[in-house]
Amino acid sequence: xxxxxxxxxxxxxxxxxxxxSALSSSLSLVSRAVSPRSTLPVxxxxxxxxxxxxLRVTATNLDLTISALVAATVLEEGRVTVPARLLAEYVASxxxxxxxxxxxxxxxxxxxxxxxQKTNLHGIDAVEFPPLPARETAPAFEVDxxxxxxxxxxxxxxxxxxxxxxxxxxxxxxxxxxxxxxVATDRHRLAVKKLEAQVLTEGVxxxxxxxxxxxxxxxxxAINPTRPRVGVAxxxxxxxxxxxxxxxxxxxxxxxxxxxxxxxxxxxxxxxTVVLSKELxxxxxxxxxxxxxxxxxxxxLRAGKGELELLAQSAEVGDHDAPLPAKVDGEDVQVAFNARxxxxxxxxxxxxxxxxxxxxxxxxxxxxxxxxxxxxxxIMPVRVP
Amino acid sequence: xxxxxxxxxxxxxDAIAAGEVVERPAAAVKELCENALDAGATRVDVDLxxxxxxxxxxxxxxxxxxxxxxxxxxxxxxxxxxxTVGDLARVRSLGFRGEALASIAAVSDVRITSRPPGxxxxxxxxxxxxxxLEHRAAARAPGTTVEVCDLFxxxxxxxxxxxxxxxxxxxxxxxxxxLALTHPEVGxxxxxxxxxxxxxxxxxxxxxxxxxxxxxxxELIAVEGPGExxxxxxxxxxxxxxxxxxxxxxxxxxxxxxxxxxxxxxxxAYAGLLPVGRHPFGVVEVTxxxxxxxxxxxxxxxxxRLREEGRVFTAVQHACWxxxxxxxxxxxxxxxxxxxxxxxxxxxxxxxELELRExxxxxxxxxxxxxxxxxxxxxxxxxxxxxxxDREQAETAGHRLADxxxxxxxxxxxxxxxxxxxxxxxxxxxxxxxxxxxLYAELLAEGDAAIREGRAATSQLLLVDSVVSVxxxxxxxxSESFAILAGLGFQLEPFGPGLVRCSAVPAAAAHLDPERLxxxxxxxxxxxxxxxxxxxxxxxxxxxxxxxxxxxxxxxREQLRLLERLVVTPGGLTCPHGRPTVIVLDxxxxxxxxxxxxV
Ligand SMILES: Nc1ncnc2c1ncn2[C@@H]1O[C@H](COP(=O)(O)OP(=O)(O)OP(=O)(O)O)[C@@H](O)[C@H]1O
Ligand SMILES: [Mg+2]
Ligand SMILES: [Zn+2]
Numbered sequence: 013x014x015x016x017x018x019x020x021x022x023x024x025x026x027x028x029x030x031x032x033s034a035l036s037s038s039l040s041l042v043s044r045a046v047s048p049r050s051t052l053p054v055x056x057x058x059x060x061x062x063x064x065x066x067l068r069v070t071a072t073n074l075d076l077t078i079s080a081l082v083a084a085t086v087l088e089e090g091r092v093t094v095p096a097r098l099l100a101e102y103v104a105s106x107x108x109x110x111x112x113x114x115x116x117x118x119x120x121x122x123x124x125x126x127x128x129q130k131t132n133l134h135g136i137d138a139v140e141f142p143p144l145p146a147r148e149t150a151p152a153f154e155v156d157x158x159x160x161x162x163x164x165x166x167x168x169x170x171x172x173x174x175x176x177x178x179x180x181x182x183x184x185x186x187x188x189x190x191x192x193x194x195v196a197t198d199r200h201r202l203a204v205k206k207l208e209a210q211v212l213t214e215g216v217x218x219x220x221x222x223x224x225x226x227x228x229x230x231x232x233x234a235i236n237p238t239r240p241r242v243g244v245a246x247x248x249x250x251x252x253x254x255x256x257x258x259x260x261x262x263x264x265x266x267x268x269x270x271x272x273x274x275x276x277x278x279x280x281x282x283x284x285t286v287v288l289s290k291e292l293x294x295x296x297x298x299x300x301x302x303x304x305x306x307x308x309x310x311x312x313l314r315a316g317k318g319e320l321e322l323l324a325q326s327a328e329v330g331d332h333d334a335p336l337p338a339k340v341d342g343e344d345v346q347v348a349f350n351a352r353x354x355x356x357x358x359x360x361x362x363x364x365x366x367x368x369x370x371x372x373x374x375x376x377x378x379x380x381x382x383x384x385x386x387x388x389x390x391i392m393p394v395r396v397p
Numbered sequence: 398x399x400x401x402x403x404x405x406x407x408x409x410x411d412a413i414a415a416g417e418v419v420e421r422p423a424a425a426v427k428e429l430c431e432n433a434l435d436a437g438a439t440r441v442d443v444d445l446x447x448x449x450x451x452x453x454x455x456x457x458x459x460x461x462x463x464x465x466x467x468x469x470x471x472x473x474x475x476x477x478x479x480x481t482v483g484d485l486a487r488v489r490s491l492g493f494r495g496e497a498l499a500s501i502a503a504v505s506d507v508r509i510t511s512r513p514p515g516x517x518x519x520x521x522x523x524x525x526x527x528x529x530l531e532h533r534a535a536a537r538a539p540g541t542t543v544e545v546c547d548l549f550x551x552x553x554x555x556x557x558x559x560x561x562x563x564x565x566x567x568x569x570x571x572x573x574x575x576l577a578l579t580h581p582e583v584g585x586x587x588x589x590x591x592x593x594x595x596x597x598x599x600x601x602x603x604x605x606x607x608x609x610x611x612x613x614x615x616e617l618i619a620v621e622g623p624g625e626x627x628x629x630x631x632x633x634x635x636x637x638x639x640x641x642x643x644x645x646x647x648x649x650x651x652x653x654x655x656x657x658x659x660x661x662x663x664x665x666a667y668a669g670l671l672p673v674g675r676h677p678f679g680v681v682e683v684t685x686x687x688x689x690x691x692x693x694x695x696x697x698x699x700x701x702r703l704r705e706e707g708r709v710f711t712a713v714q715h716a717c718w719x720x721x722x723x724x725x726x727x728x729x730x731x732x733x734x735x736x737x738x739x740x741x742x743x744x745x746x747x748x749x750e751l752e753l754r755e756x757x758x759x760x761x762x763x764x765x766x767x768x769x770x771x772x773x774x775x776x777x778x779x780x781x782x783x784x785x786x787d788r789e790q791a792e793t794a795g796h797r798l799a800d801x802x803x804x805x806x807x808x809x810x811x812x813x814x815x816x817x818x819x820x821x822x823x824x825x826x827x828x829x830x831x832x833x834x835x836l837y838a839e840l841l842a843e844g845d846a847a848i849r850e851g852r853a854a855t856s857q858l859l860l861v862d863s864v865v866s867v868x869x870x871x872x873x874x875x876s877e878s879f880a881i882l883a884g885l886g887f888q889l890e891p892f893g894p895g896l897v898r899c900s901a902v903p904a905a906a907a908h909l910d911p912e913r914l915x916x917x918x919x920x921x922x923x924x925x926x927x928x929x930x931x932x933x934x935x936x937x938x939x940x941x942x943x944x945x946x947x948x949x950x951x952x953x954r955e956q957l958r959l960l961e962r963l964v965v966t967p968g969g970l971t972c973p974h975g976r977p978t979v980i981v982l983d984x985x986x987x988x989x990x991x992x993x994x995x996v
């Protein structure tokens with residue numbers, strides 16, 4: 013790194029003082045949008061720009077943009093981009109004493125001074141930073157952040173990891189009046205979550221978009237009690253979604269395409285209903301699924317006579333056989349599931365008791381918390397001998 | 398070979414398939430060498446110029462041709478080897494038609510110099526385009542030299558059909574190599590444009606095979622299958638393989654033959670051990686009652702018809718398969734640094750390589766797995782007499798691999814390899830290859846069980862069907878394999894023009910996008926090909942896609958589970974592409990590598 017040019021002739025383009033810990037926590041969230049290997053060097057950088065209330069930190073990989081406003085005392089306005097990882101690592105290492113950040117306009121060098129510690133980072137002119145998607149309108153509706161965070165974890169797990177069918181790598185967001193529905197499926201299972209939305213605009217809000225599950229994961233990561241509400245806005249062109257949090261904005265490109273008609277695959281009835289302690293079932297299912305990636309050994313469920321039996325057959329580890337007390341209504345049934353899907357579903361539901369609605373060995377089953385209809389998970393069985 | 402040469406009675410001559418014997422230089426080379434072998438030669442020296450087009454010289458130290466019979470030797474249907482039609486059924490000599498020399502002489506300039514061992518001097522016969530130009534006394538050590546110049550000079554049409562000089566030359570060399578392999582006791586040399594291209598010492602088959610297949614061929618595995626249909630030979634280790642089938646020499650009663658079924662029989666024995674599209678090489682010799690062979694199918698004697706081909710097929714497959722099972726796992730490119738001599742890394746700065754040799758007791762610890770048993774043998778054999786059952790095979794294989802059990806995971810390297818410990822020493826595992834082979838074996842085993850029990854194979858049903866657009870031709874090609882795919886757990890059906898609907902996938906492949914998987918399956922479907930081969934290929938592809946990637950992190954429980962499954966997987970020492978799944982670093986090798994005294 014070059015030495016900082018000395019002398020009074022130096023013109024500074026950005027100067028502010030900021031708390032390293034505040035900057036650091038924002039940077040750790042924002043830099044998640046930095047593409048690890050980008051051909052465009054400026055995309056490895058974060059954009060720092062002064063605003064009236066502080067310092068805005070933004071990163072983008074063109075699909076996902078995350079920005080956060082960090083409380084700062086702005087001494088001189090300006091913008092610059094600097095390597096995201098370097099900056100984040102350096103700031104994280106600083107003591108909790110206010111640091112000063114200043115940029116030399118000519119060299120685009122960022123100098124950070126913290127006590128006696130000084131460092132220089134090579135920047136790239138902010139004009140090279142790609143134009144960011146601009147939110148034209150105020151959020152259309154708002155949801156409770158903690159509820160949304162849970163909804164995302166409950167559904168994103170069922171999204172497909174394979175980019176081959178892009179719509180399935182996303183989570184469907186459907187808003188209808190004051191209800192927001194999140195849906196994800198990887199063709200084998202389907203997760204559906206409903207939560208309450210507070211409409212902020214005049215008139216009827218209704219619409220459906222598909223947001224990459226990965227991007228929603230970044231949103232969920234940013235949610236904590238200091239950010240209690242999440243506003244949702246769509247670009248006029250309907251190709252971007254914006255999530256606004258107290259001090260942050262996360263915007264994502266939307267996935268285009270037709271989402272499968274999910275309502276059609278949710279069975280309306282069941283031939284067997286099993287109610288039992290979620291904890292017991294979860295524990296048993298975990299034992300049965302020793303190797304999560306090992307999909308070729310499904311877990312078999314046998315329901316009947318006041319109990320549910322879990323069987324994991326694999327010649328190598330021996331049989332695992334665990335009858336659990338259960339309330340069984342309807343026909344006795346034996347059905348097999350991919351252990352991972354069953355585990356994911358059970359982990360996603362709330363409440364003490366789980367309710368399994370089964371439809372024989374070849375038809376979809378529904379897993380939900382007893383007495384709750386805000387979340388359900390449909391699982392397709394494995395056909396076994 | 399002192400039987401005089403006589404003209405065959407016309408009806409005998411007619412009984413012999415008509416047609417051109419010599420269609421390219423390689424064919425002339427083969428005929429001349431065969432004559433030398435029939436004459437009991439112990440050495441045959443071949444010299445080629447321009448792939449044999451300009452000049453072919455074959456010299457031997459055999460029985461020779463008496464001067465007064467030289468003219469007869471180049472006459473059509475003159476042979477010393479056969480006299481009645483009945484003899485034809487019991488052919489043991491390579492030549493029997495009395496046609497080769499005459500055919501060659503008709504299209505070239507031939508000089509035969511020959512001296513039977515008992516005679517004082519040699520005689521030379523010079524003919525051009527079938528016409529005798531000269532017949533005189535000459536000098537030569539006992540034996541025969543046939544020099545053929547200007548082959549096809551008078552048949553431009555034939556000349557036009559020849560391929561490049563290079564390919565003619567390699568075909569000619571291959572003809573000599575084939576004979577060297579079928580007659581390992583005879584010493585052969587072959588020069589092409591003054592370059593020595595083959596020198597087989599004349600002795601054991603191993604030495605000959607080493608000369609023919611070259612040093613890079615690795616160690617060849619001996620095949621031994623005694624019996625009424627005796628099978629012997631040397632075949633390549635699964636880790637060395639070739640891009641074409643030409644390296645596999647099939648010999649029946651000492652005659653190199655081209656028999657597609659037997660090539661398949663050998664390849665079947667390698668099922669699951671070789672990469673797709675790669676082929677084994679070596680020589681597989683079948684000895685049986687000559688009455689079971691009809692060699693007179695093709696004028697160049699290249700193809701033979703076998704009575705009871707199914708039995709021969711099974712015998713060949715069984716023998717090769719057992720040989721592969723017995724052979725040890727020697728690992729490609731794994732070489733311990735030579736600590737006494739120059740260290741390999743001193744030379745080129747290359748990474749030291751590791752080599753695995755023998756176990757503590759001097760016995761091999763690394764064993765070749767056993768190929769997965771396929772229905773192919775049973776099918777080829779009419780279903781009844783398959784001599785090895787799945788069960789036997791699984792047990793043998795399990796026992797072999799069990800030498801590494803219990804396999805305890807120790808760590809995973811940053812690149813993704815697993816480091817494990819076994820009673821036989823430290824073991825490095827390729828998790829992808831291992832998982833791939835486990836899934837491959839499971840897919841095939843489950844498919845077999847499903848067929849046996851008359852039920853559908855285990856599969857993950859789809860909640861949302863996948864409709865794959867593959868085009869009309871794609872639908873056509875896929876539908877030929879629907880039944881095979883169903884046996885692996887796929888449920889596919891035509892769904893409108895150019896579309897296929899997938900409503901179930903193998904449970905092991907549940908995490909994959911069915912659309913991509915179906916497309917990849919279609920891409921890898923070989924054009925035509927027999928059903929068992931197609932099935933293995935589709936299973937291998939599915940397993941490859943479904944298996945963990947090399948870089949993926951596995952938690953200790955997953956590692957343990959993977960290793961536990963591997964040690965009970967038939968043929969688990971190699972992946973379906975033939976690469977090793979494990980590398981065993983036994984105590985002795987490690988001690989040697991570290992320069993410590995071996996205990
Ligand atoms: N190198 C040789 N040494 C001794 N005798 C030979 C040699 N080459 C040819 N002969 C004699 O010449 C005869 C004719 O040879 P030719 O190859 O034309 O016929 P063949 O070997 O009997 O039958 P085929 O046409 O099937 O090869 C042989 O039967 C053999 O007696
Ligand atoms: Mg001959
Ligand atoms: Zn693979």
